Amino acid sequence: MAELAAVPTVGGVAEDRIAVATQWQLIWWRFRKHKLAVGGTIVLVLFYIVALFADFFAYVDPTESEAQRSLMAPQPIHWMDEGSFRPHVYALKGTRDPLTFKRVYVPDTTRKIPVTFFGHGEPWLLLGFIPTDRHLIALEGAKPSEALFLLGTDTHGRDLWSRLMYATRTSMTIGLVSVALSLVLGVVLGGISGYFGGPIDTAIQRVIEILRSIPTIPLWMGLAAALPADWSVVQVYFAITIIISLIGWTELARVVRGRFISLKQEDFVMAAELLGCSKSRIIFRHMVPSFISHIIAATTLAIPAIIISETSLSFLGLGLRPPAISWGVLLQDAQNIQALVISPWLLFPSIAVIVAVLAFNFMGDGIRDAADPYL
Amino acid sequence: MLAYIVRRLLLAVMTVWAISVLSFMIIHLPPGDYVTSYIASMSASGSAVSEGEAQALRQQLGLDQPITIQYLKWMGLMLQGNFGMAMEWGRPVSDVIGDRLTLTMVISVAAIIFTWGIALPIGIYSAVYPYSFLDYVFTFIGFIGLAIPGFLLALVVMYVGFAWFGANVGGLFSPDFAEAPWSLEKIWDLTKHLPIPAIVLGVAGTAQLIRIMRSNLLDELRKPYVMTARARGLSEYRVVMRYPVRVALNPFVSTIGYLLPYVVSGSIIVSLVLSLPTVGPLLLKALIAQDMFLAGTIILLLGVMTVIGTFISDLLLMWVDPRIRFGRE
Numbered sequence: 001m002a003e004l005a006a007v008p009t010v011g012g013v014a015e016d017r018i019a020v021a022t023q024w025q026l027i028w029w030r031f032r033k034h035k036l037a038v039g040g041t042i043v044l045v046l047f048y049i050v051a052l053f054a055d056f057f058a059y060v061d062p063t064e065s066e067a068q069r070s071l072m073a074p075q076p077i078h079w080m081d082e083g084s085f086r087p088h089v090y091a092l093k094g095t096r097d098p099l100t101f102k103r104v105y106v107p108d109t110t111r112k113i114p115v116t117f118f119g120h121g122e123p124w125l126l127l128g129f130i131p132t133d134r135h136l137i138a139l140e141g142a143k144p145s146e147a148l149f150l151l152g153t154d155t156h157g158r159d160l161w162s163r164l165m166y167a168t169r170t171s172m173t174i175g176l177v178s179v180a181l182s183l184v185l186g187v188v189l190g191g192i193s194g195y196f197g198g199p200i201d202t203a204i205q206r207v208i209e210i211l212r213s214i215p216t217i218p219l220w221m222g223l224a225a226a227l228p229a230d231w232s233v234v235q236v237y238f239a240i241t242i243i244i245s246l247i248g249w250t251e252l253a254r255v256v257r258g259r260f261i262s263l264k265q266e267d268f269v270m271a272a273e274l275l276g277c278s279k280s281r282i283i284f285r286h287m288v289p290s291f292i293s294h295i296i297a298a299t300t301l302a303i304p305a306i307i308i309s310e311t312s313l314s315f316l317g318l319g320l321r322p323p324a325i326s327w328g329v330l331l332q333d334a335q336n337i338q339a340l341v342i343s344p345w346l347l348f349p350s351i352a353v354i355v356a357v358l359a360f361n362f363m364g365d366g367i368r369d370a371a372d373p374y375l
Numbered sequence: 376m377l378a379y380i381v382r383r384l385l386l387a388v389m390t391v392w393a394i395s396v397l398s399f400m401i402i403h404l405p406p407g408d409y410v411t412s413y414i415a416s417m418s419a420s421g422s423a424v425s426e427g428e429a430q431a432l433r434q435q436l437g438l439d440q441p442i443t444i445q446y447l448k449w450m451g452l453m454l455q456g457n458f459g460m461a462m463e464w465g466r467p468v469s470d471v472i473g474d475r476l477t478l479t480m481v482i483s484v485a486a487i488i489f490t491w492g493i494a495l496p497i498g499i500y501s502a503v504y505p506y507s508f509l510d511y512v513f514t515f516i517g518f519i520g521l522a523i524p525g526f527l528l529a530l531v532v533m534y535v536g537f538a539w540f541g542a543n544v545g546g547l548f549s550p551d552f553a554e555a556p557w558s559l560e561k562i563w564d565l566t567k568h569l570p571i572p573a574i575v576l577g578v579a580g581t582a583q584l585i586r587i588m589r590s591n592l593l594d595e596l597r598k599p600y601v602m603t604a605r606a607r608g609l610s611e612y613r614v615v616m617r618y619p620v621r622v623a624l625n626p627f628v629s630t631i632g633y634l635l636p637y638v639v640s641g642s643i644i645v646s647l648v649l650s651l652p653t654v655g656p657l658l659l660k661a662l663i664a665q666d667m668f669l670a671g672t673i674i675l676l677l678g679v680m681t682v683i684g685t686f687i688s689d690l691l692l693m694w695v696d697p698r699i700r701f702g703r704e
Contacts, residue, residue, distance in 0.1 A: 209386070210393045213681050217640035218658060218674045219401070225662040226404035308524045312644055315526055316659065334530055335648070341537045350527050357522040 027293055030370035037366020040359035047356055051169040055124035058162035059137045059148065062325055069157035071343045072105050075149050077115055088112040089148055113139060115148065152345040154333050163325055164349055170326040172356065174241055174310050175303040181245035182306075183299055186252025193253065194260025195283065201257075208250045216247050220309070224318035233324040240319050244309050248302055255298045259291040293371030300364035304357040311353055327353050379693065387686045394678035395453070399446050401674065402667040416664075449671065459668035463661070468672045472654055476676060478547060479653040482646075483638045485569050486576035490634070491627065494581045498588025502623075503615055505593060513585060520582035525641045529575045529648035547572070547651050572649055576641050580634055588623060595619035621695075628691045635684035639677055 018026070031037060050057055075089045090107035097104050119138030126132050139148055151160040193204040223243045227236055263269060272282045307327075313319030314328025315335070322329055330349040334340050340347065410432050414424045424432075440448075452459055458468035501510045547568045548561070595601065596619055604614045643655030650656075654673050661670040 206386070206389070210390045213390055213678070213685055214394055214397065214674075215637075215640040215643075215677045215681060217643050218677055219397075221643070221659065221662055222398070222401035222670065222674060223404065226401065304522070312524055312526055316644060316647065318659075331527070331530075337530075337533050337537055340530070340534050344534065344538070347530070347534070350530070353524065353527065354519075354522045358518060361518060361521060 023289075023293070027367075027370045031366050034366040034369060036362045037370075040362030040366070043355060043359040044363060047168060047172055047359070050165060051172045053126075054165040054169040056126075056134065057136050058159075058165040059121055059135050059139070060159050060162050061122065062158060062163040062166045063323060064158060066157040069147070069149075069153050070155050071339070072149050072153045072157070073343070074152040074160075074345050075107070077150070081112065087115040087117070089115060092149075113148065115139060151348050152343065154330075154346065155339065160330070160345065160348060163330060164352060166325045167327050167330050167349060168352060170237070170320065170324065171307055171310060171328070171353075174237065174244075174326070175307045175360075177238075178241040178245045178248060178306045178310075179299055179303050181241060182248035182252055182302060183295070185245065185249035187256050187295065189249065190253030190256030191260060191283070194257035195264070195279075197261075204253070205257075208253060211247060211250050216309075217312070219247070220244070220313055221316070221318055224313055233320070236320060236324065240310060240313065244306050244313075248306060251302060252295070252298055255294060256291075259294055260287065263287050263290060293367070297364055297368035297371055300360060300367055304360040304364075307353065307357055307360070376693070380690070383686060383689045387682045390682050391679055394682070395450065395675055396446075398671050398674035398678065399449065402662075402665070402671045403442060411665075413664075449668075453672075453675070458672045461661070461666060461669040463664050463666050463669070468669050471669065472657065472673060472676075475652055475654045475657060476673075478651070479639065479642055479646075479655070479677075480680065481565070482547075482569070482572050482576065482642050482651065482653060483635065485573035486580070486638050486642070487634055489570075489573045489577040490580040490584060493577070494584035494588060495627070498585045498623075499592060499615070499620060501585065501589040502592035502596060505589075510589075517582035517585050520578045523578070525575060525579060526644045526648050528578060529572075529645045532571060532575055533648065546649070572642075572645060572651055575645055575649070576638055579641070580637065584627065588627070591623040591625075592619055595622050625692065625696055628688055628695050635681050639681065 021029070072092060075092065077087050077089055079085065079087050081088055089112075090109055091111035091113055092105040093108040095104060095106060116138045117136065118134055120133045121135040121138040123131060123133040137148070137150070147159070149159055149161070151164065154160055154163070189204055193201045220243055223246075224240065227239050231239070269282060269286060272286050277286070310319055310326065311328035311331065314321075314326050315331050317332065320326045320329055327349045331347075331353075334346040334350075410429050413432070414429060417424050449459070456469075458472075461468045461471045464471050497513050501513050504510055547565055549564055549568075596615070598619075601614060601619055604618070605611075609617075642651075642653055643658060645651070646653040646655035647659065654677070658670060658673045660666075661673065
């Protein structure tokens with residue numbers, strides 16, 4: 001009985017909570033209900049953990065090449081050994097196929113290489129300054145000839161798993177950096193366009209229209225081909241982010257402008273104007289808080305497009321170039337269809353691209369729905 | 376209505392001009408010019424180019440003049456329909472890109488037809504039966520379609536074709552027809568090869584249009600006039616197709632303008648993977664060789680075609696939507 005009686009009070013409490021909740025709490029409650037969006041967010045958090053601690057998740061130097069071991073197939077981890085839990089992989093033995101003379105690798109079941117989790121491996125710097133040598137997976141006490149290739153190796157015999165970890169760092173951060181640049185351009189230009197209107201608005205809108213009517217990939221190709229070949233990895237990285245955000249800002253500017261125009265007519269803005277607030281106070285104190293959630297949603301939805309752009313450009317050989325490692329650079333190896341048929345694991349990085357893009361789309365959709373239930 | 380057309384036309388002309396300046400600037404961004412990269416490629420193959428020869432080549436190509444003069448000369452030639460010489464090929468640009476440009480357009484248009492043909496019925500179905508099983512299936516496929524970049528899809532298609540069917544699914548012609556002059560058989564051969572590139576290119580756009588169509592039609596179906604129509608006993612087909620679908624179609628028409636640059640862009644990178652004889656691979660090579668006439672012409676022509684596409688979509692929108700036709704935007 002006591003529980004039954006409590007039900008209406010619970011409802012009442014919930015309503016009270018809604019009545020006093022801040023805008024952000026409301027958004028968070030609605031977002032929580034969107035299962036796909038929450039799932040996408042969790043996946044993204046995992047991706048960024050990998051990006052932050054790529055050295056921990058990788059187990060060998062991603063640039064270490066060994067021509068002898070090119071295009072080796074993924075090695076599965078065997079968990080049990082003679083009835084007890086002792087994870088290991090079988091060593092690989094290279095032989096020649098008697099018919100095709102192709103080099104093939106077969107697992108040598110007599111030689112087991114023990115695999116340790118959270119074991120010691122190559123030293124690295126946690127967050128760039130704390131020295132450590134712990135890795136998620138390590139081959140403790142393995143001979144130099146013994147190696148682990150969870151996802152196989154590429155044409156130069158480099159370990160694909162370790163490369164994928166470092167590529168995740170590059171590709172996921174390039175999305176963030178580019179979107180930050182696009183955001184600054186988009187908010188400033190879109191804001192000016194929407195708030196002042198008139199000839200400035202027309203001019204900015206024309207620029208956006210012209211930029212949008214140029215096919216993007218030729219434009220990017222042209223700009224990327226202009227990067228000097230002797231630039232360092234870091235220079236190319238930032239140049240590519242700038243090139244990508246050059247187009248990316250237009251969409252954000254459009255959203256911001258639309259919001260400014262519709263908010264300008266709201267009573268509270270007019271009230272602030274009549275009270276003699278300065279322009280910057282009206283914009284930053286009164287208008288921005290009421291559309292910031294939309295901007296966050298638009299920004300989240302812009303990141304996957306940027307990730308795809310970077311991947312496509314690098315795939316063409318116009319974006320990041322080796323020795324930089326990104327998803328697009330890894331996929332360059334898959335360009336040769338014959339190599340791909342023999343070693344389909346070269347397509348693994350594409351799964352990372354697809355999952356990341358999907359997760360961003362789900363999260364962005366969730367934020368947009370949560371931010372504006374009337375849309 | 377006339378004012379609307381004139382304004383759009385002026386805007387189109389301005390855009391073309393802006394694109395011409397932009398494409399010219401892009402080509403001049405890389406340090407050095409065609410002659411430097413020519414010298415580099417010659418010395419890579421073992422033969423040297425003397426300073427005098429380089430100077431003569433520059434003079435012959437007009438590369439020794441100031442940038443503005445080069446631009447004006449280039450524009451002057453363009454306006455006469457002369458696109459200059461493709462330096463690397465030693466042939467007029469129009470010769471080199473003629474067929475390829477047509478094929479780029481053929482593929483793009485095929486992709487758009489595919490996009491519409493699929494997105495329209497699915498979008499209508501999803502809106503009429505929202506939250507049904509098939510609606511969820513389509514939404515899911517749509518999300519996947521959005522998440523896979525075109526070149527990846529092309530790679531997967533190539534891989535499946537090779538690994539499972541042992542066939543090369545790339546290219547636009549069978550080997551017999553690749554170099555043959557145009558004939559009915561060749562066109563038929565092209566038609567048979569068209570579906571795969573069209574689908575690969577169209578998938579992302581289709582996913583997007585399904586979502587747009589679904590949400591627009593859902594909004595329309597909730598409006599009172601639909602209920603009125605139903606209450607008056609119109610058949611369900613008429614209730615849905617006669618008015619709401621017509622209104623929801625607007626974004627389809629207005630997005631051709633943006634769909635075209637999107638598809639043309641995509642076709643460049645997909646062409647590289649599927650080895651299609653479009654302008655894509657040519658542009659990549661021209662950019663790397665700094666062949667400014669060829670690269671510039673391709674970027675400019677792609678831009679111009681996009682502008683024309685946008686203009687046509689504006690006209691179509693006017694034809695479909697009376698609110699624009701009668702001057703109320």
